[in-house]
Amino acid sequence: MDTLSAVKVAIVTESFPPRVDGVANSVVRVVEQLTARGHDVLVIAPGGPGDAVGLGPSGPGGVPVELVHGVSLPFYRSFHVGLPTRRVTVALRDFRPDVVHLASPLVLGLSGLAAARRLGIPAVAVFQTDVAGFARCYGVRGADPLIWWWLRRLHRRADRTLAPSTPVLAELERRGVPRLAFWGRGVDRRRFHPGHRSPQLRARLAPDGEVVVGYVGRLAMEKRPALLARIADLPGMRLVVVGDGPERERLERLLPDATFTGFRTGAELSELVASLDVFVHTGADETFCQAIQEALASGVPVVAPASGGPVDLVRPGVNGLLYAPGDAGQLRASVSALVEHATLRHWMSERAVESVRGRDWESVCDELIRHYREIAGIAAPDTPPGRQDARARQTEDAV
Template sequence: MKVAIVTESFLPRVNGVTGSVCRVLEHLAAHGHEALVVAPGPAPSSYAGARVAPVRGMALPCYPTFAVGVPTRRVTAILRDFGPDVVHLASPLVLGASGLAAANRLGVPAAAVFQTDVAGFARRYGLRGADPIIWWWLRRLHGRAALTLAPSTPVLAELERRGVPRLARWGRGVDRARFHPSHRSAEVRARLAPDGVALVGYVGRLAAEKRPGLLTRLVGIPGARLVVVGDGPEEGRLRRLMPDAVFTGFRTGTELSELVASLDVFVHTGADDTFCQAVQEGLASGVPVVAAAAGGPLDLVRPGVNGLLYAPDDGGELRAAVATLVDDVRTRRRMAVQAAESVRGRDWETVCGELMGHYRDLVHGAADRPAESAA
């Protein structure tokens, strides 16, 4: 099969969209399929054997480190030359609209992967009241795709409520070699908590859409030390507000694997996550998770089994949930075992196999094709 992936974000920018696209490309290469990537530049010339065709990118004014591709009809020429069987639109918004228009012009089915809560993102950056026009655009965009794939049941329900047609669920995988309890490190724990206190950790971007300011509600919990893994525009302010917390900066590879597995409690503050890969990686590492009861974490966290949920805007409830796990070592250890068990069967090989099934259905006409072209 020949698969063209048009993505709003790609390397060297690291985020959930980029990560899932990379895993899909690796799967396609491993199984003998041919792939092409259209992404905002700058970008590498290839990845996992797939050629990357860069288009002009534009940084968002409110988030300079995040760029989106500028719409261009050149995408049609790129796809025509490649001749794909299916077009994969990764979190389509701007460049994805060009990819969808190109697919429809060429008569190629397109699968649109809904991955970013754009309306929630806009609200976090002060664009209040923009929900109606954002959802009008998303409904128009996804309504012209042959299939929209939602990452979690709450998002699937929201898309149905918003009138988006032709929906299916496609979750995200986790690398169970990279994120596993075996990476728990006595050395890391001794360095971060020489006095033996519980390590309470956050892993992710330090940016408004992740609401990291809620971490300040965890300051001063007896018997706990806060570890913050990641960087972003909020880092300076958080360092001032939490002088006793450990800030590791952005980490990858073995270092990240050891940091996550060495935590005692994994905290997630975001409330607009359509899936939340960070939560799944924490669970795979054998760490009970405390997350907001909203979006993707509702599919991942089973309260009292592998973690706890708190009302999204209730910092007091967040603090109480974390303090409960810090105080109760026995419950924490029980949840740690069940956390790792809860992600069994969610490896990327399995999840990408499900995606290939959706591709095959599209290619063989199992999904209704939209008659109208996206302009």
């Protein structure tokens, strides 16, 4: 890449490996794409217990990672956020980025945003976590107004907020968040592909040739995996639960006949997902749901709640079925319909693969880089001087 066309990007994220969640995964994919294209990247992220603050181990592609102190939310212990710190300002001043990327900003993200404004650097905020929805799941009542006040205050200061799905885009608009745009997520169609389907694995999971129905995701209250109990006794199927989390022991008691694989990644995960016949998702607070997209890329029809990100991903009657969020009866009926009709499953399997064409990370990150260039006023490599997109000159003052 011509160095004159490269963009320097500082990513301030509330989550980063070795943590495993949707935010961390998306940031890693973005870093991989940016560095592969010759862009310069710095990551600022919360460290774990015992990690020293400061410049830590290199991230994907050898990018520098600045670690800051972090803490878990009291109502959501598995959600770790960075604490506000002036170290963010120092790191940004030294790096001198063209744009700051705020990944699911909440606490550390506010530091990143304040530092960016102090230094005159434009900022893109990527909305990714339904904190209000999670708070409700964990019994924190009456917190919605306060959480949305905080999120609105934060996002109003960003030059652009990117939403991962059309329902989230509409919700943010309704909540008064300005300067919105859509930005989805990519899927690795080499890792998630029907070719990874394994007859040997299927024989172990369903020795009598049953239909294999699987859930893949974190076993935590906000994902509502207890709903799986309503489908566990369907005739002619075997239930497989892939993942780990604080709800695992309770679920193993609730689902004694299900196969629990624990956390899986890499080739094992690719094989497991592709070897399912039906993918079931139970969480109703997903802003996108990458696990659904990975199942579709693997040729697996999906049953999911009709809310948030799944609404964009699942086309009812084409690549899967949607049910009313939390409605165990509709969930059971939807899964039963696919278990009983092999021809419908096979037809949907083909449509599932077709539905994710063009959603690779390369294409998705092309769009993200376009957003970077627009808010920073940087011309694309093939754009003559003085012909930058007019939208790059229309950034509003923060409210």
